[in-house]
Amino acid sequence: MTDLEQKELMVQLGRSFYERGYSVGGAGNLSVRLDENRVLVTPTGSSLGRLKVERLSVLDMDGNVLEGDKPSKESVFHLEMYRKNPKCNAIVHLHCTYLTALSCLQGLDPTNAMKAFTPYYVMRVGKMQVIPYYRPGSPEIARELSERALSGKAFLLANHGVVVTGADLLDASDNTEELEETAKLFFTLQGQKIRYLTDDEVKDLENRGK
Numbered sequence: 001m002t003d004l005e006q007k008e009l010m011v012q013l014g015r016s017f018y019e020r021g022y023s024v025g026g027a028g029n030l031s032v033r034l035d036e037n038r039v040l041v042t043p044t045g046s047s048l049g050r051l052k053v054e055r056l057s058v059l060d061m062d063g064n065v066l067e068g069d070k071p072s073k074e075s076v077f078h079l080e081m082y083r084k085n086p087k088c089n090a091i092v093h094l095h096c097t098y099l100t101a102l103s104c105l106q107g108l109d110p111t112n113a114m115k116a117f118t119p120y121y122v123m124r125v126g127k128m129q130v131i132p133y134y135r136p137g138s139p140e141i142a143r144e145l146s147e148r149a150l151s152g153k154a155f156l157l158a159n160h161g162v163v164v165t166g167a168d169l170l171d172a173s174d175n176t177e178e179l180e181e182t183a184k185l186f187f188t189l190q191g192q193k194i195r196y197l198t199d200d201e202v203k204d205l206e207n208r209g210k
C-alpha cells in the first residue's frame with residue numbers, strides 16, 4: 001500500500017470506530033508501520049472521528065516527526081513495540097467501554113485477563129496480558145509493553161484501556177473488535193455459569209490459526 005492509501009485507511013477506520021462508539025472525545029490512538037524506517041500515527045488530542053489525511057503524523061523509528069502534527073503521547077510505546085516485534089505492523093489503542101470496564105476490575109490474572117469461552121477470541125488474540133496502571137503517556141507503559149511485545153497481540157492497560165496489534169491496520173482493527181465483543185459477552189454473562197473452553201479445545205484452535 002502507498003503512504004496515501006495507509007493514511008486514507010487510518011482516517012476511515014478511525015471514523016468507523018468513532019461512529020460505532022468504540023472511541024469518544026480525544027481518547028485512543030492508531031498507528032501503522034509504513035516501511036522499516038517510518039511509522040504513521042494519529043496526532044495527539046485528535047478525535048478518531050475527525051482525522052485528516054494531511055495532519056496524520058509520520059515518525060522515524062527514533063520518534064522524530066517527519067510529517068504532520070505532533071504525534072500521540074503514546075507514540076513512544078507504539079515505536080517500542082514495532083522495534084521489538086517485526087511481525088507487529090499496526091497498533092490500535094482504545095478506551096472502548098467493555099474492555100476498559102474489564103481493565104478496572106481487581107484481581108485480574110496478569111497473564112490473561114479473560115479466560116477463553118468463544119473460539120474467535122483464541123483464534124484472533126489467544127490471551128490478553130495485563131499491564132499495571134501508569135499515567136497515560138508515561139514511559140513505564142512503553143517499557144512494560146516492550147517486555148511483552150513478542151509474547152502476545154493484546155494487552156489490557158489497567159484502569160485505562162486496551163492495546164491490540166496486528167499484521168496490518170485491518171487485522172489490528174478486527175482483533176480489537178473481536179476483543180471488545182468478547183468483553184461485552186463477559187459482562188453480559190456475569191452471574192451465570194460460563195462453560196469455558198477446555199484446554200484441549202483451546203489447543204485445537206491455536207494450532208489452526210484464524
Ligand SMILES: O=C(CO)COP(=O)(O)O
Binds near residue numbers: 026043072093136
Ligand atoms: O488514549 C490516549 C492516551 O492514552 C490519547 O492520547 P493521544 O491523544 O496523545 O493519542
Ligand SMILES: [Zn+2]
Binds near residue numbers: 028093136161
Ligand atoms: Zn489511552
